[in-house]
Each structure stands twice: as C-alpha cells, then as structure tokens.
Amino acid sequence: MTxxxxxxxxxxxxxxxxLRGVSLQVQAGEVVAVTGASGCGKSTLLHCAAGILTPDAGxxxxxxxxxxxxxxxxxxxxxxxxxxxVLQFGQLVPDLPLIDNVALPLLLDGHERAEAxxxxxxxxxxVGVADEADAVPAELSGGQAQRAAVARALVTGPSxxxxxxxxxxxxxxxxxxxxxxxxxxxxxxxxxxxVVTHDNLVAASADREIRxxxxxxxxxxxx
Amino acid sequence: xxxxxxVLGLLSRDPAHGYDVKRGHDAWFPDGRPLxxxxxxxxxxxxxxxxxxxxxxxxxxxxxxxTVYALTDKGxxxxxxxxSDPVPPAWGSADEVLRKLVAAIRTGGDAAAFLAxxxxxxxxxxxxxxxxxxEDDPTSPLVREYIVAHLDADLRWLDSALEHLxxxxxxxx
Numbered sequence: 001m002t003x004x005x006x007x008x009x010x011x012x013x014x015x016x017x018x019l020r021g022v023s024l025q026v027q028a029g030e031v032v033a034v035t036g037a038s039g040c041g042k043s044t045l046l047h048c049a050a051g052i053l054t055p056d057a058g059x060x061x062x063x064x065x066x067x068x069x070x071x072x073x074x075x076x077x078x079x080x081x082x083x084x085x086v087l088q089f090g091q092l093v094p095d096l097p098l099i100d101n102v103a104l105p106l107l108l109d110g111h112e113r114a115e116a117x118x119x120x121x122x123x124x125x126x127v128g129v130a131d132e133a134d135a136v137p138a139e140l141s142g143g144q145a146q147r148a149a150v151a152r153a154l155v156t157g158p159s160x161x162x163x164x165x166x167x168x169x170x171x172x173x174x175x176x177x178x179x180x181x182x183x184x185x186x187x188x189x190x191x192x193x194x195v196v197t198h199d200n201l202v203a204a205s206a207d208r209e210i211r212x213x214x215x216x217x218x219x220x221x222x223x
Numbered sequence: 224x225x226x227x228x229x230v231l232g233l234l235s236r237d238p239a240h241g242y243d244v245k246r247g248h249d250a251w252f253p254d255g256r257p258l259x260x261x262x263x264x265x266x267x268x269x270x271x272x273x274x275x276x277x278x279x280x281x282x283x284x285x286x287x288x289x290t291v292y293a294l295t296d297k298g299x300x301x302x303x304x305x306x307s308d309p310v311p312p313a314w315g316s317a318d319e320v321l322r323k324l325v326a327a328i329r330t331g332g333d334a335a336a337f338l339a340x341x342x343x344x345x346x347x348x349x350x351x352x353x354x355x356x357x358e359d360d361p362t363s364p365l366v367r368e369y370i371v372a373h374l375d376a377d378l379r380w381l382d383s384a385l386e387h388l389x390x391x392x393x394x395x396x
Contacts, residue, residue, distance in 0.1 A: 200345075202372070
C-alpha cells in the first residue's frame, strides 16, 4: 500500500530551482533513504512531503489524499495525524516538559489530557527517555532531545515518518543509537520512514536509496 | 599483507598445525577474506626457512601426515617488533573498485552506473555487518568497526567520484 506519493514535484526558492520534477512512491513499512550532496534538494523534498512547503507544480499524496485539494483544516489534521516529522535539532517547545512536548500533537487533535499524557509516556518509554518526562528540553542531551522528537513524531500513529538529518547534530555513537531508536519505533508502529541524510551509515539501514542531484533523482536502488 | 606475522601471532600461545592456523586466522577475522590453505603452508615453510618457526612434532598414523609448528625465540621477537610498529597508511579495500572504475572509464563503459551499483553493494555490506551479532570475544567488535569505518570511507570516495563524473559530463562540449 502506498502511503506517500510525490508526482513531478517542482519547487524553487526565488529563481533557484531546488526540485525539478521529482516523483517517488513510498510503501507502508518501507525505509527510504534520500541522499545527495548539500543543496541537491533533499531537504526541500522532505519539506514538500511533510506539507511544510507547497510545491510550485506536481502533487503530494499522503495516505491516498492529495494535500493540495484538501481544505486547510483537513490538510492540517492529515499532516498532524498521518505524518510524523523529526528534524535535525528536534524542535521541541523549550518551555514544555518532555511529556507535554510529546503529548502536544494529541492535544491539538482534541484528545483528553490524561489520555494524551498516557500515550506520550508510553512513547517516551519506547524511546528510552521516560525518566526525563518532567525535564524541559534545555536539561537534556542532544541524543535525549532527539529521542523525544522521535516519540513526538510517532505518538499520533502516523503512516509515514519523515526525518531530516535526524542524527546530524549528534556524535557517531549517539547518532547510531538514535537511528536504532527511530528504526525500531517506526517498525513497532508499522510506519514507513523516509530519512534525508548525508550519513552513509544511516543510508545503509534503508530498504531503498534515492539519490538526488541538482533537484532530480540521479539514481534509485534497492538495498 | 602481513600474513606471516599473523601466523606467528596464531602460534604465539601454543604450537599448532597448518589447519588450526587457518581456522584460527578465519576466527580472528570473521568478516574478512578466509586464509587460503595454500597460503598457510607456503607461509609456514617460509617462516621455518627463516628460523621464525620450527617443527616440534610430525605424526603419521592412519590419517594424513600432520606437522606441528611452534614459534622460535627469533620468531617471538619478530612478532613483538611487528606489533609495536604502527601500520603505514596505505590503500585498502578500494583498490579493486578503483581498478574497475578506471577500466570502465577507459573502455567507455557506464561508469556512473557502476558507481551506483558499487555504492549499493557497500551500503548492503555495512547493513549486514551491523545486523549480524559479533562473536562474544574482546576483538570481534573492533574488527567489525574497523571494516565498517573503511567501507564508509570508500563510500565517501565513491560519492566524490560520482560527483566528479557528473560534473565532467555537464562541462563536456
């Protein structure tokens, strides 16, 4: 089953074309690595897939629904519930304890506070930082913060997790541990994982590699 | 190749015959290339000639002849000297990749496709190495990490080679 489909996606920053007609399909449970040199368009691709950027041309479908054709409130809900996002620096809310950071997507989706906290604590356990549930992000190591970001990405039960250089801010050991947590958590949930990375050791964990160059797919190989 | 020194190392604890030396070598490097039997016996013969090992037992019963070798004092000193010297930086496993890449370019083959296949092959090997549990001994994880780090270095070289080829293609008149 296809959980994410990009068709002929184009995106430009002013006059610089970052994506020049990229198409890809991601199947349920699949792990896809998007690689390529800096500036090749891989982060732009992920941001278009996540609905953070709107393509200039082409379409993005998540769980069979075209993001461009949905009304704003439905699009937001789809992005919140079907797509989990992990960025390089976690992007946790600085003033909120971890448990609230992780519960936030559920609270925004209208879930009861107690239910949201219970689910958040369960995911914090899954990623190994339940002991830090009451700490605010500034009290955590980079690796712990990224683990919490993984928990937040998965707490709504998404069909696909999109991760942009998730290990990029960590040293090699913490990066390896985070990668294992991300893979395990995605598999546990049955979510597909699309990971943008310049790290070959991260790409080696994927089922498929898509390599971009100058905004187009240079090659695509099954691993 | 430091096969001779590895054989000395394999004999440093107890005398052994050639078959045990081969098995010991392959157990030391479970993810590496197995040591060929022919190379074991050639190496032992050369080490004996040079006085670094000696024959301490030779049995011939119902089965095949078996020669047991042991380290000499000279061999033990040679091994200690070798272990104390750092390894000079040298080409590693990328040698063959470079040969094939150059051959592909020189013969007009699809070098970019070769690099993409080689890249996938390296990535698969890294995943295999990381997913297979290492032996429960003090050195297997170190050997594994060493191989992964070198494959990662090869990959970075493959990436730059691919980039180089793409740029050449774009600027070619």
